[in-house]
Amino acid sequence: MKLVQHVNQGRLVYLSQTTDQITISENEYYRWLAFDDVIQSVMHLRRPEKLTLPHHYAALIPLLFFKPNDIIELGLGGGNLSRFLSALHADISVTSIELSQDVIDCFKRYFNPKKHQIEIKNSEALAWLQQAALSSTEAADWLICDVYQHHANSFKNRIALLTALIDNLQDDACLTLNLPDLDDQEINLCLTILRQLQNTHHIIYFHIPRYLNVIVHLLPKHWMIDNLKKRSKTTYLTPVQYLRWREFFSHHMKANK
Numbered sequence: 001m002k003l004v005q006h007v008n009q010g011r012l013v014y015l016s017q018t019t020d021q022i023t024i025s026e027n028e029y030y031r032w033l034a035f036d037d038v039i040q041s042v043m044h045l046r047r048p049e050k051l052t053l054p055h056h057y058a059a060l061i062p063l064l065f066f067k068p069n070d071i072i073e074l075g076l077g078g079g080n081l082s083r084f085l086s087a088l089h090a091d092i093s094v095t096s097i098e099l100s101q102d103v104i105d106c107f108k109r110y111f112n113p114k115k116h117q118i119e120i121k122n123s124e125a126l127a128w129l130q131q132a133a134l135s136s137t138e139a140a141d142w143l144i145c146d147v148y149q150h151h152a153n154s155f156k157n158r159i160a161l162l163t164a165l166i167d168n169l170q171d172d173a174c175l176t177l178n179l180p181d182l183d184d185q186e187i188n189l190c191l192t193i194l195r196q197l198q199n200t201h202h203i204i205y206f207h208i209p210r211y212l213n214v215i216v217h218l219l220p221k222h223w224m225i226d227n228l229k230k231r232s233k234t235t236y237l238t239p240v241q242y243l244r245w246r247e248f249f250s251h252h253m254k255a256n257k
Contacts, residue, residue: 014110016102020148024110031110033078035148041078041111048113049087055178055213056080057248058206062142062174063237064245065223068092072140074125075147076103078111079118086116089236095119095140097128126157129164139170146178155186159193166197174201175218187214194218206252226253 010025010032023034030052032042042052051057059081062068069091073082076098085092096118098104104120112118121128125147145165158179169175179190187205194203194216201218202225208215219225228246235242 014106018102022102022106024106033106033111040148041080043078043080043111049083051080051084053080055208055211055215057245058208058215059144059176059178061217061245061249062176062219063235064228064242064249065219065225066234067236068142070140071095071142071144072097074145076107076120077146077148079107081144082118083112083116086118092236095121097121097123097125099124126161126164129168133164133167141173142176143169143173144176158190162190162193163197169198169218171200172220174220177216179214179216181212182214191216
């Protein structure tokens with residue numbers, strides 16, 4: 001059954017009274033979180049760590065190239081990536097920065113059934129990044145940014161966020177961005193700004209078919225992204241996962257040459 005059919009059969013289990021209306025619904029197989037009726041996260045009830053949305057696979061492409069230890073995730077939502085990464089390997093430490101205490105409470109109650117050890121900090125992403133840049137004590141080898149913003153006033157804020165992210169990006173670290181609901185002009189402007197702000201990383205991006213997401217990666221230039229091995233010792237992915245992601249990435253790179 002397609003995911004849209006599951007969504008149409010869901011029953012409401014939680015409704016917030018906040019400005020950004022949060023709803024949680026579920027059926028026999030899935031539970032999902034929405035902001036203002038836009039679905040943000042979908043969790044498989046029997047296998048909570050399972051990836052459920054196409055852009056998750058594009059967002060986790062860096063796992064092909066390295067073994068991350070310290071990951072900073074900006075924007076918790078329903079914790080799809082956090083659950084997957086925490087379950088992938090015990091050496092992975094995930095810290096999530098989330099502004100909404102309601103979202104944090106919902107995650108703890110509805111979206112972390114296996115009680116993964118995910119550190120959550122209640123803070124606005126830009127403010128946290130600016131403080132982290134000053135203190136230089138929160139260095140991570142992977143920054144993942146998936147912050148929900150109203151489109152009406154989000155683009156200016158997004159540019160400020162991009163700048164702060166680059167300020168916190170180490171030469172050997174990588175950055176992943178989910179840029180939803182942007183038109184081509186805005187996407188091109190974001191990419192231009194990223195290129196102007198730094199010259200130490202490859203920039204690659206993925207349009208997700210039939211979805212509004214554009215996933216952008218900044219990968220260290222010493223990574224051999226044009227020469228992926230059939231098997232790799234520098235990954236936490238299982239052999240099956242590695243081959244699946246490798247095929248997806250190779251197809252994308254060939255299509256964009």
